[in-house]
Structure formats: C-alpha cells, structure tokens
Amino acid sequence: MSQHTDRILSVLEPPPGGLARLRSRRDSLARRAPPWWALAAGAATAVVWMAVLSGHTEIRMQLTGARLVGERSQGVGVQMLEGGRAVPLSSDAANVRVYWVERADSTRSSGQ
Amino acid sequence: MTRALGVSEAEWEALYRRLEKPLYNLAYRYVWNSQEAQDVLHDAFIELWARRDRLIASTADRYAWVTVLNLSRKRRRWSRAKRFLYGDDPLVSLAAPTTLEADAARAQEHASLRAAMEQLPEKLRSVLLLAEFSEMSYESISELLSIPLGTVASRRNLALRQLRSELNGEHSA
Numbered sequence: 001m002s003q004h005t006d007r008i009l010s011v012l013e014p015p016p017g018g019l020a021r022l023r024s025r026r027d028s029l030a031r032r033a034p035p036w037w038a039l040a041a042g043a044a045t046a047v048v049w050m051a052v053l054s055g056h057t058e059i060r061m062q063l064t065g066a067r068l069v070g071e072r073s074q075g076v077g078v079q080m081l082e083g084g085r086a087v088p089l090s091s092d093a094a095n096v097r098v099y100w101v102e103r104a105d106s107t108r109s110s111g112q
Numbered sequence: 113m114t115r116a117l118g119v120s121e122a123e124w125e126a127l128y129r130r131l132e133k134p135l136y137n138l139a140y141r142y143v144w145n146s147q148e149a150q151d152v153l154h155d156a157f158i159e160l161w162a163r164r165d166r167l168i169a170s171t172a173d174r175y176a177w178v179t180v181l182n183l184s185r186k187r188r189r190w191s192r193a194k195r196f197l198y199g200d201d202p203l204v205s206l207a208a209p210t211t212l213e214a215d216a217a218r219a220q221e222h223a224s225l226r227a228a229m230e231q232l233p234e235k236l237r238s239v240l241l242l243a244e245f246s247e248m249s250y251e252s253i254s255e256l257l258s259i260p261l262g263t264v265a266s267r268r269n270l271a272l273r274q275l276r277s278e279l280n281g282e283h284s285a
Contacts, residue, residue, distance in 0.1 A: 008225070008275050009244050014136035015150055019128055022154045026161055 119164040119172055127172055128157055134245040135180045141241055142184035144226055152187050156180045174256055177246055181238060228278035232271055239264055240271035 089098040132153065140149040156179040160167065167175060229237065242253050250264040
C-alpha cells in the first residue's frame with residue numbers, strides 16, 4: 001500500500017476466514033442456479049405452447065375456409081370439414097357464392 | 113502456461129488473497145461496517161468468478177478495483193439508510209485495547225476520521241482511497257477513473273488537505 005504519506009488512513013485488517021466464506025458462497029450459488037440450457041428449454045417450450053394455444057383455432061378456421069372456397073371454385077359441393085361449417089349467404093351475383101365459415105360449436109348467427 | 117483469456121480458480125483465489133486487505137480498506141471507507149465491507153468484497157469476487165472466462169489475468173486486478181469501487185458506492189447509499197434506522201457497528205478490526213481509555217480514544221479517533229471522510233466529495237474520496245491502498249500508479253488510477261493524470265495528484269492532495277482541516281476542527285473553504 002501507499003508508503004509515501006504520513007498516513008491519515010490506517011490499514012485495517014479484514015475479518016478472518018474471508019476466503020473460506022467466499023468459496024462457500026460461490027459454491028452455494030452454483031448449486032442453486034439452474035443450467036443455462038434448462039432455462040432456454042423452458043423458455044422455448046413456453047413460447048411454443050403459447051403459440052399453439054393461441055393460434056390453433058385460428059389456423060384451423062383459416063384452413064377450413066380456404067378449403068371450402070377452393071373446392072367450391074372447382075365446382076365441388078361445399079362440405080363441412082374438421083368441425084367447421086359453411087353457412088351460405090345471399091349474393092347479388094349469380095356466379096358468386098358467399099359462405100360464412102365458422103366453428104361447428106359457434107353460437108354466432110350467420111349472415112351478420 | 114499462461115492463458116490469454118480466462119482466469120483459473122487458482123488465479124482467482126490468489127487474486128483474492130493478494131487484494132483482500134487493500135480492497136477491504138477501500139470498501140470499509142465507504143460503508144463503515146466491517147461485515148458490509150467484506151460483503152462488498154465478496155460480491156465483487158463473485159462477479160469476477162462469473163466472468164472468469166472473459167477476463168484476462170493481467171487486467172483482473174484493475175477489474176477487481178473497479179468492481180469493488182462501484183459496489184462500495186452503491187452499498188454506501190444503502191448503508192446510510194440502515195445506519196439511520198439501526199445505528200453503527202463498532203469497528204472490530206483494530207487490535208484489542210489494553211485500557212478502556214485507549215478503547216475510547218480509538219473510538220473517538222475513528223468517529224472523527226469517519227465524519228471527515230463523509231465530508232469528502234466522491235471524486236476526491238475515490239482518488240484518495242485508490243492512492244492510499246491500491247499501490248497503483250497515478251497513471252493507472254487516471255485510466256481506471258478516466259480522469260487526466262494531473263487530476264489524480266491534485267484531487268489526492270486536495271482530499272488530504274480537507275481531511276486534515278476537518279480533523280483539526282476547521283471547516284474547509
């Protein structure tokens with residue numbers, strides 16, 4: 001330490017056993033912390049699960065509607081698919097068919 | 113063989129053994145509590161341990177000083193609130209007094225020095241403590257604190273003058 005002053009600040013001794021306590025604290029922290037890959041896997045699983053839950057119904061409804069329109073355009077009669085249903089709506093054009101596609105358990109009234 | 117990057121456990125422990133006393137002395141003059149000063153020191157070395165793969169052994173000293181300085185500053189703010197609520201712990205690191213009078217005199221000296229240190233602005237305190245305890249050159253201190261070299265010497269001298277004035281019972285101008 002500095003030796004070129006008349007010391008105002010005396011040199012204090014730290015409490016004994018510091019290194020042992022430090023090692024113990026370091027080791028206890030290491031035991032408690034989960035490995036990084038476990039944290040990453042948990043986060044990824046949560047993200048995927050939330051995406052599945054929120055997007056499942058929408059994806060199925062979109063697929064159902066697309067299929068109905070695609071089949072109808074090819075002259076195929078519309079059929080209910082995968083738990084959904086197509087409710088025919090009125091159309092001003094003779095060569096245009098309009099369908100309301102919804103889930104089979106939906107309580108919403110058609111044509112609204 | 114010396115690795116370019118990374119600090120081994122043995123190097124980390126050797127660093128602690130070498131720097132424990134000077135770092136403790138710096139931390140103590142911020143928090144004025146022996147246990148808290150050691151906590152600051154250990155917090156810093158836990159950080160060093162967490163970053164050991166990214167450290168370079170030749171600059172680990174400087175990293176330790178910067179970390180302890182920053183943690184001490186933060187802890188000081190918290191310690192001031194605790195002291196207001198719970199009072200102070202007595203200094204435990206002095207040698208056992210031989211008489212009650214010596215104990216009281218030492219306690220008074222400690223209290224006076226502490227009061228004087230508390231009057232120092234942070235920019236003077238940090239330079240003074242690094243100059244007194246770190247064995248770093250003024251060049252190293254100037255790099256560590258990002259201040260000009262001449263400023264290190266002037267702040268240290270000013271800090272010592274203010275401390276002496278406070279301890280002699282005069283208020284600095």
